[in-house]
Amino acid sequence: MPEWIKVGTLSDIPRLGARTVDTHQGQVAVFRTNEDEVFALFNKCPHKGGPLSEGIVSGKVVVCPLHNWTIDLVSGEATAPDEGCTRPVAARLVEGEIYLSLPPLPEGEGRGEGELSGHRNHLPLTRPSATLSLKGEGI
């Protein structure tokens, strides 16, 4: 049986925004859409590990703040032409309260960072995203 852990209330997260939850498997980003749906992903972009919680949310995608990869909130998959996947975390909303259910640890994996085996084959590809011109920048 999955274990559902209460992490906060819907109003804790701004619409079209995200908050983070620290877990023993790594940081999880919890997103709230314009329609008040809640989704959760491990907070590492499949490209270079960027914090997805800091990205701009629209529809059911978030755009990573580091290199503008677009990640599907439901599946954790990057949108074409980028390829990769960040693990989704089951999230549910019950009477305004948010619950997460962390995935079971795969065999042979101890406590550690967010991405786990089974997804390694999706992990960082060298091809940069060429889809957006918005760039994070220094001074």
Place this chain on the structure above:
Amino acid sequence: MNAVPRQKLVVVGNGMAGMRTVEELLALAPARFEITVFGAEPHPNYNRIMLSSVLAGEKAVDDIVINPRAWYADNGVTLHTGDPVLAIDPAAKTVTAASGLVVPYDRLLLSTGSKLLMPPLPGLDLPGVVAFRDIADVEKMLAAAEAGQRAVVIGGGLLGLEAAWGLRRRGMPVAVVHLMPTLMERQLDVEAGHLLQKDLTERGLHFFTGAQSEEIMGSDRAEGLKLADGREVPADLVVVAIGIRPNVDLAKAAGLEVNRGIVVGDDMRSSDPSIYGVGECVEHRGQVFGLVAPLWEQAKVCASRLAGRDEAHYETPPLSTRLKITGIDVFSAGQLTAVDEGDEELVYRDSARGIYKKLVLREDKVVGAVMYGDVADGAWYFQLMREKADIAALRDRMIFGQAYADTTCKGKGTDVAAMADSTQVCGCNGVSKGAIVAAIKAKGLTSLEEVKAHTKAGSSCGQCSSVVLAILSHTTGEVVEAKAAGLCGCTDLGHDEVRRVILTQQLKTMDAVRTALGWRTADGCVKCRPALNYYLLCAWPGEYVDDGQSRFINERAHANIQKDGTYSVVPRMWGGVTTAAELRAIADVADKFQIPTVKVTGGQRIDLLGVRKDQLPAVWADLNKAGMVSGHAYAKGLRTVKTCVGTEWCRFGTQDSTGLGIKLERLMWGTWTPHKFKLAVSGCPRNCAEATIKDLGVICVEAGYDIVVGGNGGIELRGTDHLVRVAREEEVLEYAGAFLQIYREEARYLERTAPWVERVGMDHVKQRVVEDAAGRRAAFARFIHSQTYVQTDPWAERVRGMEAHEFKSLAEVE
């Protein structure tokens, strides 16, 4: 009135070359001739080049009509359509049409065009076999496409590929059978031909190259094509497009000298001095014609001659080719490969991106160019070729394009401001930049359609439309939007249109904008949300509530995100001046929070790198206590004012550059702009503050202050343009503030001042900021007003608890 009786001009052939000659003639000598035109097709004159666009569904038949029937009536031209001329009697000087009509002439113009080459194949007469030449053929092909049939196109040249692509666009499965091993071998070299075949295969066309057609199969109608190697290509529609040959039947029968085409001299006259010829039906110095550019040149010369001007001589210009298949960019001109020992080839190849460029050089001159995938510099290479320019100095860099080879480093792409008046913009119609500018000014043209109508530029193949549009924008100072340039995938509207509607319809929320303008998405996307947020903020200062969720993280967190997810913190140092107390406070913060890197920035500030997000409010609190506020190093807004020490210390200083820099920074800090905005103030022309690569620079001189704008030291180095020289500091503040406000109001989101200035032109900027004094003061007042709402330190607000959720995690779970 002119009492001289009009001469009779009869034109045989109502196509592009003949009618262009008539147009030119009417412009030169409107009253000289009584003109009668015979056309075999039942249509008025249309743009045959655009037939492939009609086939592809990009244009309707009506869109490609050049001169409607009313035009003939208005100009007193008698038009007989659907009535081909069957015979010429040069002795009697009459023509006889199919209808039996006999019309006498003083001058006869033959513009009978060309016929399709038909291969000697059994089955050519079967129903379902179509040539690709006129509107009737296109209608047959469209009917077949609607019936969901399969097509095979014989011919993999320009004509065949455009036909095949048009049918593919209509949903038909299409195969192309080509005799030669590579496509478009007359225009492309082997490598570019292969790239083209690969791209078109990916788009769903099937190819049989090196394939000899043997027979069209079928008994009652076409059922397919049999190849010489025994393969069979099933098809319900067989399109023949292997090439054209001059239509000379009439001329031959009339006893004119005919070789491959009707032989004409430099004066466009045939062997009969009363009979002229233009277009695809003629042969000039052994050459026949299939592209439009030389036809226009012939029309000009022929019209001049008909008008009695004997100085006009025709000479075939160098020709270039482009392919009209949306999204496939091909350009070629001149020699395709090196042919003798003196020839050299420069080749650029980027297989991953499908880009290939080749220049053929002879004695330091360009004699040929083949480009695939990136044809932006085609016009430039072609110009170098036509001008026979010596390219020795450019040779190392020229294959990378004009932007790299051009040592002035001004901008990228087509810089219409820098373009010489003699540069040919429209290769089809031979229209130069100068001619376009002159027409826009003389006739007050404001739209692309008008420019096309008046100059013909962009009216044939349409490839140069974007350049024509840029010239129009540059010349009129108005922003002219191309229809396709949308803000993002959520809307087809462009930035300027969206901003205009925000103001005219008083839209004050993002939802209102999206609803009023029919956005395709409920909550926009990562491209349009930050743009709309900015446009609304700029339009309604103090009224619109900023939406943090529509801002990039740096502007939401008021710090710069780094590759490891930590942030950098840059406190403001007004004019780059600091104190021992400030430095001590910074040192204390670095120690207390164990900040790993402390770095001096290019804008004369100190950057604290590696701060965790949850530490930010505490770091800011300590900096605030020492009197420091946000340096907005993260903002699409006012960044830094860099200064030199000026008269306060420097023995060369002419003014107090440091003091002026601080005043400018105090005036402008906190403002949001389309993109980041940096300033510098130098105390003398030695320019130690590097003011000439800033968005706005001030260079102090003995007589006052030179204000320069539009510089950029980033990806594309651009030196500033001089805006104005003023005498007093207060004037610097007013001019600078007004410039900033006009940039805020007119530039598109994420457009720096450098590309903005290039797009709108310095004349426009000077007009708004310098010449229009009342406008300048009003813009400055709008800027001051908007500043009253933003000059609050965002760090201090967050130290006091604003947006606290941004800096805390929601929960920690085991």
